[in-house]
Amino acid sequence: MNARLKMILGRVAQAIPVIAGVVVISFLLTRALPGDPAAYFAGPAADEASIAEIREALGLDKPLIEQFFFYLGDLSRGDLGTALSTGQPVIADLAGRLPASLELTLFALTLSCAIAIPLGVLAATRPGTWIDHLFRVLVTAGVSMPTFFTGIVLIYVFYYLLGIAPSPLGRLDFLFLSPPHVTGFYLIDAAIDRDFETWLGALKQLILPAATLALFTLAPIARMTRAAMLQALSSDFIRTARAAGLGRRKVLYGYAFRNALLPVITTLGMVFSFTLGANVLVEKVFAWPGIGSYAVEALVVSDYAAVQGFVLAMALLFVLLNLIIDIAYALIDPRIGLN
Amino acid sequence: MSQTSRRSFLKLTGGTLGAAMLPFLKAIPAQAAAGETLVVVSGQTINSLDLHRTGTNRASYQVAVNCYDRLVSFGTKPAPGGGLSYDYSVIEPELAESWTISDDGLIMTFKIKPDATFWDGRKVTAADVKWSFDRAVSVGGFPSVQMKAGGLLRPEQFEAVDDETFVIYLDRPSKLTLPDLAVPVPFIINAEVAKANVTEDDPWAMEYLHTTPAGSGAYKIARWDQGQQLVYERNDAWVGGPLPAYERVILREVPSPATRRALIEKGDVQMSFNIPNKDASELDGMADVDVYSTPIDNCINCLNPNFNFEPFQDANVRKALAYAIPYEAIFQTAAYGRGAPMWGGEAEITDTAWPRKSPYMTDMAKAKEHMAASGYATGFEVPLSISLGLADWMEPTALLLQESFAEIGIKAEIEKIPGANWRTAALVEKRLPLHLENFGGWLNTPDYYFFWAYKHGHLFNSSNYLNEEIEKLVDDTLHIPMDDPAYAPNVKRMFEIAFEDLPRIPLWQPALNVAMNGASGYEFWFHRQLDIRPLVPTSS
Numbered sequence A: 001m002n003a004r005l006k007m008i009l010g011r012v013a014q015a016i017p018v019i020a021g022v023v024v025i026s027f028l029l030t031r032a033l034p035g036d037p038a039a040y041f042a043g044p045a046a047d048e049a050s051i052a053e054i055r056e057a058l059g060l061d062k063p064l065i066e067q068f069f070f071y072l073g074d075l076s077r078g079d080l081g082t083a084l085s086t087g088q089p090v091i092a093d094l095a096g097r098l099p100a101s102l103e104l105t106l107f108a109l110t111l112s113c114a115i116a117i118p119l120g121v122l123a124a125t126r127p128g129t130w131i132d133h134l135f136r137v138l139v140t141a142g143v144s145m146p147t148f149f150t151g152i153v154l155i156y157v158f159y160y161l162l163g164i165a166p167s168p169l170g171r172l173d174f175l176f177l178s179p180p181h182v183t184g185f186y187l188i189d190a191a192i193d194r195d196f197e198t199w200l201g202a203l204k205q206l207i208l209p210a211a212t213l214a215l216f217t218l219a220p221i222a223r224m225t226r227a228a229m230l231q232a233l234s235s236d237f238i239r240t241a242r243a244a245g246l247g248r249r250k251v252l253y254g255y256a257f258r259n260a261l262l263p264v265i266t267t268l269g270m271v272f273s274f275t276l277g278a279n280v281l282v283e284k285v286f287a288w289p290g291i292g293s294y295a296v297e298a299l300v301v302s303d304y305a306a307v308q309g310f311v312l313a314m315a316l317l318f319v320l321l322n323l324i325i326d327i328a329y330a331l332i333d334p335r336i337g338l339n
Numbered sequence B: 001m002s003q004t005s006r007r008s009f010l011k012l013t014g015g016t017l018g019a020a021m022l023p024f025l026k027a028i029p030a031q032a033a034a035g036e037t038l039v040v041v042s043g044q045t046i047n048s049l050d051l052h053r054t055g056t057n058r059a060s061y062q063v064a065v066n067c068y069d070r071l072v073s074f075g076t077k078p079a080p081g082g083g084l085s086y087d088y089s090v091i092e093p094e095l096a097e098s099w100t101i102s103d104d105g106l107i108m109t110f111k112i113k114p115d116a117t118f119w120d121g122r123k124v125t126a127a128d129v130k131w132s133f134d135r136a137v138s139v140g141g142f143p144s145v146q147m148k149a150g151g152l153l154r155p156e157q158f159e160a161v162d163d164e165t166f167v168i169y170l171d172r173p174s175k176l177t178l179p180d181l182a183v184p185v186p187f188i189i190n191a192e193v194a195k196a197n198v199t200e201d202d203p204w205a206m207e208y209l210h211t212t213p214a215g216s217g218a219y220k221i222a223r224w225d226q227g228q229q230l231v232y233e234r235n236d237a238w239v240g241g242p243l244p245a246y247e248r249v250i251l252r253e254v255p256s257p258a259t260r261r262a263l264i265e266k267g268d269v270q271m272s273f274n275i276p277n278k279d280a281s282e283l284d285g286m287a288d289v290d291v292y293s294t295p296i297d298n299c300i301n302c303l304n305p306n307f308n309f310e311p312f313q314d315a316n317v318r319k320a321l322a323y324a325i326p327y328e329a330i331f332q333t334a335a336y337g338r339g340a341p342m343w344g345g346e347a348e349i350t351d352t353a354w355p356r357k358s359p360y361m362t363d364m365a366k367a368k369e370h371m372a373a374s375g376y377a378t379g380f381e382v383p384l385s386i387s388l389g390l391a392d393w394m395e396p397t398a399l400l401l402q403e404s405f406a407e408i409g410i411k412a413e414i415e416k417i418p419g420a421n422w423r424t425a426a427l428v429e430k431r432l433p434l435h436l437e438n439f440g441g442w443l444n445t446p447d448y449y450f451f452w453a454y455k456h457g458h459l460f461n462s463s464n465y466l467n468e469e470i471e472k473l474v475d476d477t478l479h480i481p482m483d484d485p486a487y488a489p490n491v492k493r494m495f496e497i498a499f500e501d502l503p504r505i506p507l508w509q510p511a512l513n514v515a516m517n518g519a520s521g522y523e524f525w526f527h528r529q530l531d532i533r534p535l536v537p538t539s540s
Helices: A002-032 A037-041 A048-057 A064-076 A090-125 A130-144 A147-161 A186-192 A196-233 A236-243 A248-278 A280-285 A291-300 A304-332 A334-338 B006-017 B028-034 B058-067 B126-138 B141-149 B191-195 B206-211 B257-266 B277-283 B315-324 B327-334 B364-373 B388-407 B419-428 B446-453 B468-477 B487-501
Strands: B037-042 B072-078 B084-093 B096-101 B107-112 B158-162 B165-169 B219-225 B229-234 B248-253 B271-273 B290-295 B301-305 B380-387 B410-417 B434-437 B505-509 B511-516
Touching: A002 A064, A002 A304, A037 A048, A037 B419, A048 B141, A090 A130, A090 A186, A090 A196, A090 A248, A090 A291, A090 A304, A130 A196, A147 A196, A147 A280, A147 B257, A186 A196, A196 A248, A196 A280, A236 A248, A248 A291, A248 A304, A280 A291, A291 A304, B037 B257, B058 B219, B058 B229, B084 B096, B107 B126, B126 B141, B126 B158, B126 B165, B126 B191, B257 B271, B257 B277, B277 B290, B277 B511, B301 B315, B301 B388, B315 B364, B315 B388, B315 B410, B315 B487, B315 B505, B327 B388, B327 B505, B364 B388, B380 B388, B380 B419, B388 B410, B388 B419, B388 B434, B410 B419, B446 B468, B446 B487, B468 B487
Parallel strands: B037 B248, B037 B271, B380 B410, B380 B434
Antiparallel strands: B072 B084, B096 B107, B107 B165, B158 B165, B219 B229, B229 B248, B271 B511, B290 B511, B301 B434, B301 B505
16 A cells, blocks of 8 residues: 555656646747737737737736746746636636536546447457447447537437437536536536536536547547457466366456456546547537637637646646556556555 | 626526526526527627727627617618618717717717616716726727727816716817717726726726626626626616617527537527528528628728739739639639629729729739730739638638639739738738738728728738828828718729729628527627627517
8 A cells, every 4th residue: 555655656746847847838839829919919900009008918028038937926826827818817717618628528438438348348259240340330430530520410410300409509508507616517516406407407418529529439449448358368367267267257357358458548548638638629519618629719819828727737637647547557457556 | 797606697587587497497498489588609709798908809899789888879770681780870879868069070068868877776977988988098909099090089088077968079070989989999887886896906997897897788797607608688777779678698609600500590599690601691591590691881801912012013913913803703602692792893983882893803814914014924923811710711712813813824822821920910010912801990981991901001001002192082081071072072082093003902892691590680780799689589
């Protein structure tokens, strides 16, 4: 137990230089973006004088190094600045939007895993059969359809034609009000508030975008499960286990699956981080107020504070994610756990 | 406003309906049809509830329109392309009951409606008007520039004589002053509420009014979830005009045009504001959906040859460009035929109508003639710049231009510039040799357009055009009344010079497209934002 704690602390310590690097790089990169935020935000009819006024108000007239120390000072006070593109403090934007993205991504990945992992196991245990072929078709289709296309098709079929999905209007239909803020996850907050109506409303809104994302993330997880299972099933310890006369179920789930899970977890971590940042298109199609579209909008208008805040939040999240994956490894893999 | 607790919002909305929880149960679609709630979707995001704040975007101007009053407003007239439009020629009272202008045109005296109150019940006084006007001319940036256009520059120009009398002193008489009081900028703020929230760093309560409007307008903000929705709640004590029909208006932000289209076709929302030209032309054929495409006043999509680029200093080259443009193909491909053509007009200028068709049309023979007569008969290479932020119309236009120009020996390489960079490159530095541009003036007179787009050094003169006669004509005409004997001849002369010199080659007048399903009464405004006040439910 002590060794495990040490490992976790070690991991956290390793993250510190990473975060410091991210702070510097995100600051420099945003300044390297093309465009002049002062001119952009001065509006269409502004003259030189008003642009200069705005530049001064934003502190952009100061030397870069001075701006950087101002930024560090604000950061140490937990102040990420104000996003010009939304008019809100960046910290409030992130607090509102990160849970929205996390809720969608986690829900989608749960859905995706629930289908992909059993499918991968099935395909691996019956290679070459019709199940294996079906698996290939599904995986290829899932990965080859861009998410915005899947999203629009799902809206067209389930909302427009069949009318069984609710209006694709973001996290909640306009009939509902967002539940009181506790975690920012509507499903959890509504449950805490014991507001079943809102909970159901939030769930309904979640299904189509989550299905879109799930279809897209299905492929890497399923393929990795299948490959890892095949490898595990052909390895020596499985042959030994079989030779020792262990039951089929015990061999498959007790030994092969547990070992196959390791690469699957790694893939899952990668898919998760990728999805969180890259589901901009899904967010746009379903009017989901998430972190991806926020970052893209901010980037387009050179909104420094928002971009830096986003990069920093994602860096922290990745550090946390890596930590979770490492711990998961330790729990699953007996070799790591014992050391 | 985003902090409004859920319970207080329910109380607020429930009260007006008389049944506490009713609006948020399954019953709402039926009620929406009965005309209490209007749901609007739009692709734009609102980033402030205060127009005067630095960085407030265009979409946010609608809060100034719907939640605040001005002294005066414009009238209403039928719009070309269906529906209604504001009427620039008619000034109507909003918060002012009446006004007089001194004979020399230098003193404007406004009487404020005695029964006008702010949302908190306090009477609207001339002191509030003065504070609001002082703010608009003092905060800098866009609001101050717009005030300047009407000759409103300094706080000393405004005086609150008594509670109901407000006076403006002008440096010179101008026909632009009164209309400039009807644009969204000089809106009237509850000065007492604002003053209670000023700080040392923030003498104009920018931070407070950014999230908490305090006005006297037709609608209050019940809720603002940035990036998601804005909920308007009717102010039943409004005296600025007839009481609006809808008690509540919910504006939802839906970035994807495809999703917005599905919503309006299904009728789950009553209005989709500012839809793409393509959707407008396709939705137009549907029975349930009404589409309004209003050509935007005083706005023209142009191709601008820059006088800094040597070949474009040759008048023959500019004319060759104007004859080589495939106008109709561009209008159909980039605009889906929405808006108004700006080519193939009469050669002789007989009236002051603006925007007007240029005397040019697609004529490759003439284009080649002009090229041959120019000093660049063998052709040349030039980058054709477009903004990625406006790629929806600029990209197809640029591709068609590129193809046509190749035929007369001009090799145009398309250069795509990111939205954030566009303004600086095109308008501030004015360094793009050949580019597309779409300036539109709020105040609807041709001389105002020329002031911004043809005068040397002015922001939208991105061609670096300089003509001494234009400079003088604009200065002479800008402030004189439209019925002044010099006005019409001056304006006609401006048109002649503009079409001869071609620093901006007009392509077409763009349209603002709106789709409605279950509501009507839409009125187009020059500010291109949604005025929800005149909207009414369609009885079905």
